[in-house]
Amino acid sequence: MQDPLQLLDIPSLLGDEERDIQATVAAYLAAHVRPHVAEWFEAGMLPRELARELGKLGVLGMHLEGYGCAGTSALAYGLACLELEAVDSGIRSFVSVQGSLSMFSIWQYGSEEQKQEWLPRLATGEAIGCFGLTEPDFGSNPSGMRTKAVRDGADWVLNGTKTWITNGGLADVATVWARTEEGIRGFLVPRGTPGFSTRDIKQKLSMRASVTSELALEDVRLPESARLPLATSLRAPLTCLNEARFGIVFGAVGAARDSLQAALDYSGTRVQFDKPIASFQLTQRKLASMTVQVSNSMLLALHLARLKEAGTLKPEQISVGKYNNVESAIAIARESRTILGANGISLEYSPLRHANNLESVLTYEGTSDIHLLSIGHALTGIPSFR
Ligand code: TGC
Ligand code: FAD
Numbered sequence: 001m002q003d004p005l006q007l008l009d010i011p012s013l014l015g016d017e018e019r020d021i022q023a024t025v026a027a028y029l030a031a032h033v034r035p036h037v038a039e040w041f042e043a044g045m046l047p048r049e050l051a052r053e054l055g056k057l058g059v060l061g062m063h064l065e066g067y068g069c070a071g072t073s074a075l076a077y078g079l080a081c082l083e084l085e086a087v088d089s090g091i092r093s094f095v096s097v098q099g100s101l102s103m104f105s106i107w108q109y110g111s112e113e114q115k116q117e118w119l120p121r122l123a124t125g126e127a128i129g130c131f132g133l134t135e136p137d138f139g140s141n142p143s144g145m146r147t148k149a150v151r152d153g154a155d156w157v158l159n160g161t162k163t164w165i166t167n168g169g170l171a172d173v174a175t176v177w178a179r180t181e182e183g184i185r186g187f188l189v190p191r192g193t194p195g196f197s198t199r200d201i202k203q204k205l206s207m208r209a210s211v212t213s214e215l216a217l218e219d220v221r222l223p224e225s226a227r228l229p230l231a232t233s234l235r236a237p238l239t240c241l242n243e244a245r246f247g248i249v250f251g252a253v254g255a256a257r258d259s260l261q262a263a264l265d266y267s268g269t270r271v272q273f274d275k276p277i278a279s280f281q282l283t284q285r286k287l288a289s290m291t292v293q294v295s296n297s298m299l300l301a302l303h304l305a306r307l308k309e310a311g312t313l314k315p316e317q318i319s320v321g322k323y324n325n326v327e328s329a330i331a332i333a334r335e336s337r338t339i340l341g342a343n344g345i346s347l348e349y350s351p352l353r354h355a356n357n358l359e360s361v362l363t364y365e366g367t368s369d370i371h372l373l374s375i376g377h378a379l380t381g382i383p384s385f386r
Contacts, residue, residue, distance in 0.1 A: 004260050004291040010298050014075070021072065022079040028057050029087045037088045038347040040209040044202065046090060048128070048170055051098070055125025059084070059095050061103040063243075067119035069103070075305035078250035082301075085251030086258040089357035090210030092251040097166045098122060100243035102129025105175040108239065109186060109231040118173055118188070130171035132162035132215050133237050139164075140370050141385070142177070143234055147217065149178035149185060149227075156180075156227065158187060158195075158220040164364070168213025169200040175228070176217065177237050186228035186236060195220040207360045242318055245365050246308060249301045249321035255358060256294045256329035259351040263287065263336035266349070270341075277339070286339060290332045297325040316378035319371035327368060330358040 005011065011019060032053065040046055054060055061069040063077035077099075085092035103122045106114055106129075121127035138144045147160025158178055168174070174189045174196075189196050195218045200211055228236070264287060267278035277283050304321045307313040333355035337344040345352055362368055370385075377383045 002264070003257075004264065004294055005257060005298055007291055008295045008299075010295065010302070013302055014079070018073065018076050018079055021076045022083060025057065025059060025080045025083040026086075029083055029091075033091060034087050037091065037209055038350075038353065041088065041090070041353055042208070042347055044204065044208045046094065046170075046209050046211055050091075050094070051125035051128050051170075053125070054095060054098075055123060059099070060125055061099040061107070061119065061123050063099070064103060064107050064119075067107070067115055068123035069107075069119065073305075074246065074308040075302070078247065078301060078305050081247040081251040082254035082257075084254065086254035088209050088353065089251065089255055089361055090207050092247065092254070093166050093207065093210050093360075096244045096247045096251070097131055098125075098129055100247055101131035101240050102167075102171075102173070102175055104243045105131060105186060105228065105231070105237070105240045106188070109228040109236055110188075111225070111229050113225065114188060114228070122173075127172040128167055128170045130165050130167040130174045130213075130215075131237075131240065132165050132168070132174050132176045133241075134162060134164050136161060136163050140367060142237065143184075145177065145179055145184070147176065147178040149180045149187060149222075151180075152221070154224060156187065156222045156224065158189070158217045158222065160217050162215040162217075164201065165198075165213050165215055167211055168215050169198045169211045171198075174215055176215065183232065184234045184237070186231040187222055188226050188228065189217070189220060189222065193220055193222070205359075206356045208356075238315075241365060242313075242315055245318045245322045246304065246313070248361060248365055249304055249318065249325050252322075252325040252329035252358070252361060253294060253297045253301055255354040255361075256290075256297060256325075256332040259329075259333040259336035259354045260287070260290045260294055262350050263290070263339040266340050266343070283339060286335055290335055293328045293332060297328050300324060314378075316374050319366070319374040319378075322366065323368050323371035323375070326358060326361050330355055330362060333358055 059080045062072045065071040149156045149158045172191050176187050197216045198213045200213045270277045333351050336351040
């Protein structure tokens with residue numbers, strides 16, 4: 001059956017290089033990742049070796065310049081995220097956290113030594129990074145964080161807990177955000193630093209092909225050279241979030257497209273009442289409505305990519321994309337699942353796996369409520385977060 005995004009000829013809006021990058025990523029994932037992802041989801045694991053594979057593919061920090069990164073356009077990065085999340089949100093999340101949160105925090109706010117030490121290894125996947133902002137009592141409101149960094153002579157001593165941290169248990173370096181007397185600052189904490197430990201969160205019903213962990217910091221002593229020198233307030237981690245949220249705007253389209261494609265394919269072969277279920281008007285209504293929704297999401301994503309490339313993309317515009325595309329994707333994944341009937345609850349098919357993953361995507365990187373409030377703030381000039 002037809003690729004739903006072809007209906008409006010959306011691929012014709014892409015440049016040749018962007019199309020090539022998208023096709024390369026899609027082909028690699030089809031051969032090496034898609035065949036295993038349901039198994040990883042069921043087992044609740046993500047193999048560490050995947051990092052090097054994704055490094056070879058060139059998607060880790062691909063939108064950054066220098067230090068072994070490809071320096072592609074924002075759109076090419078978005079399209080890679082789309083294809084990654086078409087396979088599984090956990091795979092896109094790995095790449096988002098590595099490239100847009102861990103690497104971007106170092107690339108944007110780090111010293112030259114920090115960049116030289118970490119970025120080339122993170123780009124190849126030899127090293128894995130994570131980003132610790134959320135705490136048990138401070139998710140949507142990171143400004144309240146309790147993790148503290150206190151000066152002790154030339155050093156800093158960190159105490160606190162971060163939770164729900166993607167890649168935490170795999171990471172060789174954690175970007176940890178902490179409160180100091182001067183305000184919020186970022187620190188690079190290498191694995192193995194005394195007092196630093198991680199514990200993976202189990203029994204997840206979503207994002208199972210992804211490692212999610214708690215980070216514990218107990219009297220972790222770090223030199224001044226571990227601090228990100230250019231990060232001077234909460235604005236720094238929130239700026240990193242813009243990068244990752246941009247990837248999610250595209251990624252959500254991938255999960256939606258894949259769910260819809262599964263429903264389209266299934267409806268063409270599943271026969272009930274002596275006809276393929278695709279021939280019933282009610283099924284076609286679902287398929288048509290979802291195609292309109294996923295096309296709208298893709299056009300919005302393309303628009304935001306062009307704004308990003310022009311250097312004018314604003315946080316509230318990213319909020320429109322993250323809110324709309326994730327809400328739309330989860331609705332499409334659930335609706336697609338209904339077309340698969342009982343088979344739809346099996347891991348053999350992707351829609352329910354996508355829907356379950358999208359429960360996390362709906363919550364992380366700013367919940368839908370937070371993004372609506374950001375849009376409301378931009379419209380009215382009145383912040384109503386607190
Ligand atoms: P507020 O006073 O509004 O802002 C503090 C400073 O930051 C600036 N700012 C931003 N800058 C850049 N980008 C943004 N999106 C920004 N939002 C705010 C702001 O201008 C201000 O700057 P300055 O210089 O005047 O000090 O802060 P607030 O405490 O009122 O909070 C605002 C709010 C609620 C929007 C913010 O806290 C927020 O975004 N909360 C959601 C938290 C969140 O998204 N956490 C995500 C953690 S990481 C994650 O989930 C990874 S998931 C894995 C994956 O990505 O795959
Ligand atoms: P809360 O903030 O407690 O929100 C609970 C509910 O209250 C939500 O519905 C929310 O919208 C609502 N709410 C809160 N404030 C308001 C308000 N002002 N007005 C209206 N409603 C409000 N964090 C990291 O730092 N790094 C990571 O790598 C990372 N990875 C993650 C991976 C997964 C799989 C998941 C599930 C989470 C991850 N997170 C990560 C954490 C994520 O960013 C937080 O879960 C998210 O920011 C929401 O915080 P919370 O879960 O504490 O919910």
